[in-house]
Amino acid sequence: MTRRLLASIHDVGPRFEAQIDALTDRLTDLLGCRRFAMLVVPDHWDEAPLSASPAFAAKLRSWADDDVEMFLHGWRHRDDSSDKGFAQRHMTAGEGEFAGLSKVEAAARIADGRKVVEDAIGRPVTGFVAPAWLYSPGAIEAVQEAGFALAEDHMKVWNPQKDQVLARGPVITWASRSPARIRSSLMFSGLARAVLPIMPTVRIAVHPGDVAVPALLDSIDATFRRFTRTHAPSRYADLLR
Template identity: 60%
Template sequence: MKRLLASIHDVSPRFEREVDQLLDHLAPHVGQRLAMLVVPDHWGGAPITPAFAGRLRRWADAGIEMFVHGWFHRDTSVHHGVAALKARRMTAGEGEFLGLDHGEALARMQRGKMLVEEVTGRAVAGFIAPAWLYSDAARDALVDAGFALAEDHMRVWAPAGATLAKGPVVTWASRSDGRALSSLAAAAVLRRALQPLPVVRIAVHPGDVTRPALLRSIDRTFATLMRGRRPAAYADLLTAPRASISA
């Protein structure tokens, strides 16, 4: 059976209402078979509160996978060359791990891992960098931090091992009309083009709830890609036969 991996990004007290809306919106498609990407202190102004920690634990107890999603989610590095182009075109000051050296990337990863595991009482599923952007040093730090799984735009991999799934993640942009329209067009193409893949990924963000057109596209994308698939956990990729997850 083919698999679909769903995730809610930017899970933080700052976006608690939006996360609740997304959970309700995705429930008819995947129930609670999804992942949450937890930001420990979004932009340095939204640390995990005791009340929100309780919610994270209950979600984890219900079977939702928890990923560490950076620490601040804010990029304060100075970039040059290709990295500068990625920082301008692929995100708006959100690529926290795009410019970090090994030591700083590892320290933030370890702090995030410790916090989320302490809050939930469970091992985290893995690490996914904000905006899916990593420096080479940050990719190396994933191994030292002991994460079982990582993800970027084009693949899911085991930091100490092999690539586990290939293919672009389907996601949407909400911060401008132009980006919203382009993401709608991309989703319309991808939900058809990705049909043959054994594993597909859909990622939603808090901002998606502000645009009804994005929510309608999310519904159409799930409805299309769920045909012949079952919602799965990222951790399933670690135990599935390689032939069933590789394109």
């Protein structure tokens, strides 16, 4: 059995262009290729519309041409629901956009966002990942009806069309919002490097905020170097084969 390493850069868009450039270079160097995914936000916090940034759209298309998978990552990323659950209040700093949406609203944001991203990259997106990996029941239905073959939450990758789980296990990721979050993510990544090599599929996700914290970058480097010894850098779409 091939052991797969699935890597991704989250929150991709013109708002974080410099950080995305830095992470793209870093992952390309660590993996030895551009076999990773970008999760694209069409208009981050309603402040950075991809449709108004042709230069960044051209970068996305170039990266897609160079084997980078492109996922739709919500619409605005911000959670603007009035009734937030525990995870929305305490784990995402207001970023779980799809955690409280109705099916109708989720479907509308998916359709609008998909058009923006696909117009930019000139091809279909690979799949959908909700911001903060949080989905309301209505959002899950909307993802299924949108026809995506790949979706992801914190604990699995699945095929919404077949309601089939393709890979299980927690995403290794880092948080830069506070010293406590930094410490806890460093602890988890260290534990993951020791425990998760037994998993057939390992997922690693990085965010723009990681770039500003040297300790996180060191941990990211160590984590990729550990798993590239045992797992082949792969595309999410490989899970469908």
